[in-house]
Amino acid sequence: MENIFIGGAWPYANGSLHLGRLASLLPDKKIYVWIEAVSGYLSASKQWAAETGGSWEPFWLTDKDKTTAYYVHGKDNIPFHTVVWPALLLGAGNLHLPDRIISCEYMTLEGKKFSTSHNWAVWVPDILSRYQPDSIRYFLIANGPENRDTDFSWREFIHSHNGELLGAFGNFVNRTLSFIDKSFEGLVPEGNLSEEWKRTIEEWYLKTGALIEAGRLKEAIELIFAFVRGANKFFDEQKPWVQIKESKAACGYTLHTCVQIIANLSQLLNPFIPFSCEEIRKFLTIEQPEWKLIVVPANRKVHNLKILFERIDISRIEEETSLLEKQKQQR
Structure with missing residues (x-):
């Protein structure tokens, strides 16, 4: 079974650039904490290996052809994972580059931006x-x-x-x-x-x-x-x-x-x-989930049948939106 590494804040545009090349292209731009932040993926892997006795190398170095690295985050983090992080990985010794960059767009709440400081959120x-x-x-x-x-x-x-x-x-x-x-x-x-x-x-x-x-x-x-x-x-x-x-x-x-x-x-x-x-x-009475066609034999007993989902009364829509407004006012 291949290794899977998942990183991200919540992923791969095109290619990678060394930081020196990036600096020459964007002389007025500055990159602060994100160099240290993305490096945490590698350092966390090494810390996990030290604490558990596992090996970080198969994910980053020795079995690169057997590893699929997923990076999952929001679209505002794309540059750091598609330019900065690949450049650092190449500079550190040709470590495993991102394979899947999964960049989500934004989600609003009832048409407005989520804001925990304004208590406009679903907890x-x-x-x-x-x-x-x-x-x-x-x-x-x-x-x-x-x-x-x-x-x-x-x-x-x-x-x-x-x-x-x-x-x-x-x-x-x-x-x-x-x-x-x-x-x-x-x-x-x-x-x-x-x-x-x-x-x-x-x-x-x-x-x-x-x-x-x-x-x-x-x-x-x-x-x-x-x-x-x-x-x-x-x-x-x-x-x-x-x-x-x-x-x-x-x-x-x-x-x-x-x-x-x-x-x-x-x-x-x-x-x-x-x-x-x-x-x-x-x-x-199906033992374990499998990713292949399974067949339930005839005469098998159906056990403890119950309804999977109950209907939610639509009156809850108004109740929830009212609670959301009250929650905002109580911040």
């Missing part, structure tokens, strides 16, 4: 006390400033939860497994995953994995939720609530396919909404 402990961590993770990835400036609004956050997580993903999981619980004694029905579905799922692993490795998380989660919508379409077209009256075997075949889709969605979505995916793996 992590506070939001976690009222909402599921997966809801927050999903929104910040699906609506994050990956390629352009975006805005965090309570309206969009709540509609995102109700529409995508609950209405699309959670609904597909719940109606499939609840149907099995009610009509098949909680046992995964007999069936076979068609070759077409196998190819589709395997393709989703390849495409999603490539996007994640490239740091294009927004595209990756959009791709998976296109798959979720396709799965819901399959469920609706097969009409298992009608099939159960005409042919229990046909109904079972449909639900067997849906279970395989759910199991693989729990793997594909694990990097994004891990808590919900862990619940699904418990429902279906």
Whole structure:
């Protein structure tokens, strides 16, 4: 398995310049703390090695061809990670240069710049006390400033939860497994995953994995939720609530396919909404997340089924925006 180094403040324009060359090009510019700041990536690696008995060299020196270095930060930090840091690495002895520079744009809050000094912010402990961590993770990835400036609004956050997580993903999981619980004694029905579905799922692993490795998380989660919508379409077209009256075997075949889709969605979505995916793996007794097609055998018992996501009442939109204004006034 290759080494992965991740650095950044929250990444690679084009090329690198030695500091001397930079100084000649920009004689009126001065660079202060950022030389020491970015050097911390290397010094922290050496300190980690000294404290743990590990080796810093594979990440920076000896196994450079086996290491992928990711630098993740905001767009205001691009020059320091694409010019200053590569120059320092070259000057220090041709150390491993950045491979993936992932530069996010800016996110505002209800149309205004975040400001902790003015108490115009969403505090992590506070939001976690009222909402599921997966809801927050999903929104910040699906609506994050990956390629352009975006805005965090309570309206969009709540509609995102109700529409995508609950209405699309959670609904597909719940109606499939609840149907099995009610009509098949909680046992995964007999069936076979068609070759077409196998190819589709395997393709989703390849495409999603490539996007994640490239740091294009927004595209990756959009791709998976296109798959979720396709799965819901399959469920609706097969009409298992009608099939159960005409042919229990046909109904079972449909639900067997849906279970395989759910199991693989729990793997594909694990990097994004891990808590919900862990619940699904418990429902279906899936041991560990893997990045490959998995099959849940027929007659496996569905355990401790419960709803993954609860609907958030839209009245919370006004409540949250009012709280935000009051919070600002209390600074």
